[in-house]
Amino acid sequence: MKKLLNTLTIKEAHKGLVSKKFSSVDLTKACLDQIKSLDKKINAFITVTEDLALEQAKKVDKKIKSGGKLKPLEGIPMALKDNILVKDAKCTAGSKILENYIASYDATVVKKLKEAGAVILGKTNLDEFAMGSSTESSYFGSTKNPIDTKKVPGGSSGGSVAAVASDMCFYALGSETGGSVRQPASLCGVIGMKPSYGRVSRYGLMAMASSLDQISPTTKTVEDLRMVLDCIMGVDKKDSTTVDLKEEKPKKKSIKGMKIGVPKEYFIKGMDKEVEKRVREGIKKLEKLGAKMVDISLPHTEYALAVYYIVMPSEVSSNLSRYDGIRYGFTTVSKAKNLMDVYFETRRQGFGDEARRRIMLGTYALSSGYYDAYYKKAQQVRTLIKNDFDKAFTKVDCIVTPTSPTVAWDIGEKFDDPLTMYLSDIYTVSANIAGIPGISVPCGEAHNLPVGLQLLGKQFDEETILNVASEYEEYK
Numbered sequence: 001m002k003k004l005l006n007t008l009t010i011k012e013a014h015k016g017l018v019s020k021k022f023s024s025v026d027l028t029k030a031c032l033d034q035i036k037s038l039d040k041k042i043n044a045f046i047t048v049t050e051d052l053a054l055e056q057a058k059k060v061d062k063k064i065k066s067g068g069k070l071k072p073l074e075g076i077p078m079a080l081k082d083n084i085l086v087k088d089a090k091c092t093a094g095s096k097i098l099e100n101y102i103a104s105y106d107a108t109v110v111k112k113l114k115e116a117g118a119v120i121l122g123k124t125n126l127d128e129f130a131m132g133s134s135t136e137s138s139y140f141g142s143t144k145n146p147i148d149t150k151k152v153p154g155g156s157s158g159g160s161v162a163a164v165a166s167d168m169c170f171y172a173l174g175s176e177t178g179g180s181v182r183q184p185a186s187l188c189g190v191i192g193m194k195p196s197y198g199r200v201s202r203y204g205l206m207a208m209a210s211s212l213d214q215i216s217p218t219t220k221t222v223e224d225l226r227m228v229l230d231c232i233m234g235v236d237k238k239d240s241t242t243v244d245l246k247e248e249k250p251k252k253k254s255i256k257g258m259k260i261g262v263p264k265e266y267f268i269k270g271m272d273k274e275v276e277k278r279v280r281e282g283i284k285k286l287e288k289l290g291a292k293m294v295d296i297s298l299p300h301t302e303y304a305l306a307v308y309y310i311v312m313p314s315e316v317s318s319n320l321s322r323y324d325g326i327r328y329g330f331t332t333v334s335k336a337k338n339l340m341d342v343y344f345e346t347r348r349q350g351f352g353d354e355a356r357r358r359i360m361l362g363t364y365a366l367s368s369g370y371y372d373a374y375y376k377k378a379q380q381v382r383t384l385i386k387n388d389f390d391k392a393f394t395k396v397d398c399i400v401t402p403t404s405p406t407v408a409w410d411i412g413e414k415f416d417d418p419l420t421m422y423l424s425d426i427y428t429v430s431a432n433i434a435g436i437p438g439i440s441v442p443c444g445e446a447h448n449l450p451v452g453l454q455l456l457g458k459q460f461d462e463e464t465i466l467n468v469a470s471e472y473e474e475y476k
C-alpha cells in the first residue's frame with residue numbers, strides 16, 4: 001500500500017521533493033488535512049498558521065520548478081511549541097495571561113528554520129508556561145495521547161510530540177527545562193532530544209528557568225533528529241549561553257567497543273515492572289551491537305528532584321515577574337483601584353494554579369533569610385550532581401537509563417497530586433541540572449503503551465548518543 005504523504009520521514013519527504021514525486025504544497029496539504037480530521041480529538045495545536053504554511057510551501061515549489069538545489073528541511077512541514085516566537089503569530093505559552101499576545105519578532109531557531117525553507121504549520125499546545133508533565137495545565141485544554149486518547153501525552157511539550165506521533169507534521173520543536181520533550185516522546189513512542197545547555201539559542205523562547213531551559217526537537221527517526229539539530233544549533237550573539245564548537249565536533253564513533261554506563265540509582269522501587277523489563281531488553285540489544293555495559297553509580301541522583309524543585313521555581317518566580325498587567329497581554333487595569341491592584345488581580349486571574357504555586361515557592365526560596373538555606377544549598381548540590389556525571393564520563397562513553405518510570409497514565413489521574421506528577425521527571429531532570437544532552441528512543445511497549453530508553457552523553461557530545469541511538473534504532 002502506498003504510504004500517505006504525512007506519514008513519511010523527513011528524509012523520505014526530501015527525496016520525494018527532489019525527485020518531483022510530489023510537491024511541498026502536497027506535503028503541507030496532507031498535514032493540514034490530518035490536523036483537520038484528527039485535532040479535534042487530540043488538541044495538539046493552539047494555532048494553525050495555514051496561510052503562512054501554504055505561502056512557504058509555494059515558494060519552495062517555485063524553487064524546485066526552477067531547478068534549485070533543496071536543503072534538507074526545505075519544504076518540509078513542521079510545528080513549534082507555543083512558547084517559541086514566530087513574528088506576527090499568536091504566542092500564548094498555554095496561558096490566559098498571553099491569550100491574545102502576538103509575537104513581534106522571530107526566535108533565532110525560527111529565523112534559522114525560515115532560512116532553511118521550513119514550512120511552519122502552527123503552534124502547539126503545552127502545559128502553562130511549560131510547567132507540567134502531562135499537558136493538562138494548558139488554558140486551552142489538555143492534549144491527548146494519539147496512541148490512546150484516554151491517556152496523557154506527557155508534557156510539557158505534549159502538543160509538539162503528539163503532533164509528530166499522529167503524523168500531523170514531520171517534526172516539531174519543544175522546550176525542555178526538566179524533561180519536557182524526552183518524557184512525552186517516551187510516552188508517545190517517538191524520538192525526543194534535549195541538546196546540551198548552550199547548544200541551541202534560546203532567544204525568542206519564553207523563559208521558564210533560564211539555567212535549565214533548552215529548545216529541543218522531536219522527530220520520527222534519529223536520522224531526522226540529526227538534520228533538525230544541525231539546522232537549529234550554533235552560537236548566537238543574542239543568547240550569551242551559546243557556544244561555538246564547530247571545530248570540536250567529535251568524530252563519528254561506532255557503538256562497537258563503546259563503554260555504556262548503567263547507573264544503579266535509575267532502577268528503583270517505584271518503577272513499573274514491565275517498563276523495567278523493556279529497558280533491560282533494550283540494554284541487551286546495545287550489548288548485542290557490541291557495546292560493553294559498565295555498572296556505574298551517580299550517588300547524588302536521589303537529590304535531583306529536590307534540587308530541581310528549588311532552582312526551577314526560583315527562576316520561574318523571577319522570569320514570570322514580567323507578566324504584570326502593564327507590559328504584556330491580559331490586564332485588569334481598567335477595573336483596578338491602584339497599581340498594586342493591577343499587579344495582584346492580573347496575576348491572580350491570568351495565571352493558572354501550577355504557575356501560581358511555582359511563583360510562590362520560588363519567591364519564598366529566594367526571600368531574605370531563606371536564600372542561603374534553599375537556593376544556595378540547591379546550587380551546591382547541583383554541582384555535586386554535575387560532578388557525578390563528570391566522574392562517570394571518565395569511565396564510560398555514554399549512559400543508558402529509562403526515560404520515564406511509567407507509561408502514559410489516564411487523563412486526570414495525577415492532575416490534583418503535584419508531588420506524584422513531579423516524580424514522573426525523576427529520570428530526566430538530572431540532564432537539565434548538569435547541562436548534558438539526552439535522547440529518548442522507543443524500546444517496545446508495556447501495557448500496550450510505548451516505553452522509552454534514554455541515552456545521556458557528555459556536555460556537547462550529542463554525536464555519541466545520536467550514533468548509539470541510530471544504531472539501536474536500525475537494529476532489528
Ligand code: GLN
Nearest residue numbers: 130132176177178179180
Ligand atoms: N515536568 C517538568 C516540570 O514540570 C519539566 C518541565 C519542562 O521541562 N518544561 O517542571
